[in-house]
Structures are given as structure tokens and as C-alpha cells.
Amino acid sequence: MLIRRPLDIPASEITPEQVYCDRRQFMRVAGGTLALAAVPAVLRARLLRAPRTDDDKPTPYEDITTYNNFYEFGYGKDDPSHNAGSFHPRPWTVTVDGEVHKPRTFDLDEIMRRWPAEERVYRHRCVEAWSMVIPWNGFPLAKLLAEVQPTAAAKYVAFTTVYRPDEMPGQKTDILPWPYVEGLRLDEAMHPLAILVTGLYGKPLPNQDGAPIRLAVPWKYGFKSIKSIVKIRLVATQPPTTWNMAAPNEYGFYSNVNPEVDHPRWSQKRERRIGEFLRRPTLMFNGYGDQVASLYTGMDLRANF
Ligand SMILES: Nc1nc2c(c(=O)[nH]1)N[C@H]1C(S)=C(S)[C@@H](COP(=O)(O)O)O[C@H]1N2
Numbered sequence: 001m002l003i004r005r006p007l008d009i010p011a012s013e014i015t016p017e018q019v020y021c022d023r024r025q026f027m028r029v030a031g032g033t034l035a036l037a038a039v040p041a042v043l044r045a046r047l048l049r050a051p052r053t054d055d056d057k058p059t060p061y062e063d064i065t066t067y068n069n070f071y072e073f074g075y076g077k078d079d080p081s082h083n084a085g086s087f088h089p090r091p092w093t094v095t096v097d098g099e100v101h102k103p104r105t106f107d108l109d110e111i112m113r114r115w116p117a118e119e120r121v122y123r124h125r126c127v128e129a130w131s132m133v134i135p136w137n138g139f140p141l142a143k144l145l146a147e148v149q150p151t152a153a154a155k156y157v158a159f160t161t162v163y164r165p166d167e168m169p170g171q172k173t174d175i176l177p178w179p180y181v182e183g184l185r186l187d188e189a190m191h192p193l194a195i196l197v198t199g200l201y202g203k204p205l206p207n208q209d210g211a212p213i214r215l216a217v218p219w220k221y222g223f224k225s226i227k228s229i230v231k232i233r234l235v236a237t238q239p240p241t242t243w244n245m246a247a248p249n250e251y252g253f254y255s256n257v258n259p260e261v262d263h264p265r266w267s268q269k270r271e272r273r274i275g276e277f278l279r280r281p282t283l284m285f286n287g288y289g290d291q292v293a294s295l296y297t298g299m300d301l302r303a304n305f
């Protein structure tokens, strides 16, 4: 999704190699292909296009922690796991202020004690047309927001990533404006699917995945799920967001997963699930439409991409 260096191709090309290396997966694909040889051609084409049944098998920990987007640590998928080792996720505080009755700075330990993490296995769909299934550990963002009591003027929530160029080499470059910022409409932020994440597979969140606390908003493209958050501000007007500032025609504020609205440089109709061979259809709202579509009633999702 970088504008100065197109990343859409490499993101999808890596997968066949990974499948080949994952022997079990390879046998399954190869076996399926052999069995298909006995099936008439017309039916065969259909079977190949049919959605897979093992739909949401969690992506291996290894892939979730080595295939990352975190430009603060570089723009390559393996840069974050290589470069995030000297980042310090403790001590850590999150300041929540703006249009609230009770602005506060929370220590991360207090956050983790007050709102124990539950496991949420979420589909994660990057705008680059790859996806994963991630067993996050987290809690609803709504709980933290309720604690500070938003005023009637609060309509949006603005998030900011930590700015530490000495620990985050990417911040010494101008590949993006720093610090990384994101935003949600208040009703989106209050939705129970929107969570603050502090762990992964029951372990502390690795630095490359946004330690010590990041957002997960599973019905939106991955870049909305901002990492290493230090500030959450309730505001009256739509806040600026990093990718929208970088390339406004490519990345909108809403960024709901939508197979009907192509990215200007590639289709969003299908996606490559990391570890799988065949591409699968992308689902509206990443498959969470039954829970979130009502947030957008009456909105033109083509204009508000
Ligand atoms: N601060 C910050 N947050 C970020 C990013 C980033 O570069 N910086 N990348 C985003 C993108 S494009 C994606 S797809 C997800 C990737 O999360 P993951 O590496 O844990 O899969 O993080 C998002 N959050």
C-alpha cells in the first residue's frame, strides 16, 4: 500500500512458496487436485471456484509474527520482525482525552488488570489483498471509552502511535508522515467487535504486531488497526488518518472491506489467505456484515470508501 513503491504484487506472490513449504497443506492441495482429475471439466472448474470449507483455520503463529505491516520498522513484510527487537513496550501509558468528562492517562498494567483479555479469532484483511485469521487477546474498546465518559460533542475517535525514532528506524525516514494516526466514527469505536489487543495466541503481543496495545477492527482493511497506541482522543470532527493523507484517492476514512470497490491499482474482489494456494472471494465487511452493516445504513459506500 506504499505509494512510492507498489507492494501489491510481492504480497501475493509469496504465498505459493509458503504453501509448498507447509507439507501438510501442500499434500492437501495436491491430493485435492489429483482427485479432481476424475471429475468432468465443467464440474471441475466449479469445484475449484467453490469456497473452501476449512474457512477460518487460524494462521500459524510463525506467519502472524513474521509477515507484518509496520512501517515504523520498515516497509518489507519481514522488516518488523527483524527490526522491532530493541523496541520497549514497557513502561507504557495510554492517554485518553478530548471531548470526555473524565480525561485520564492509564498505565498499561492497570488496563490489563481492569479489562482482562478474552480470545477473539478475527479475520484480518489487508488492503493489499492478502488475509490471515488471527487469535487475538483483547477487550472491547467501548469499555475504555465508557470509563472516560465521552461528552455529547464527541463524534469520532482519533488514535496515535508512539513516536520513538530511536527505537523505530522507519520514523527516521519519510516513507509516511509520523506519528501514524487513525480514526473511527464513535459508533464504530463503540461496536463490540472493535477491540484493543494486548496478546496473540495467548502470549504477550510481539513488538512487530503492535506491542503493547493495538486496535483490531475486523470489518475494515488492516491499516485501520493502528499499532502501539499512546493516545486516544475523542473529537467532534473526522480526524486525519495516515494513509488517507499519504494517498487520498487510494485510502478513504471508512475503509470498510468491500469487494465491489476496487483499489485504484488492483481489485479487492479476491484475497490470498496466507498459507493457502487458491485465492478466495473477499466478503463484504470481511464477513462481519450481519453485525456491522447497520452502522452504514443509507450511506453510499462507493463515495465513502
Ligand atoms: N502504527 C502502525 N500501525 C499499523 C501499520 C503501520 O505501518 N504502523 N500498518 C497497518 C497495516 S497496513 C496492517 S495490514 C496491519 C498489520 O498488522 P499485523 O502486522 O499484526 O498483521 O497493521 C496496521 N497498523
Ligand SMILES: [Mo]
Pocket (backbone or CB within 6 Å): 001, 069, 125, 126, 127, 128, 221, 222, 223
Ligand atoms: Mo494493510
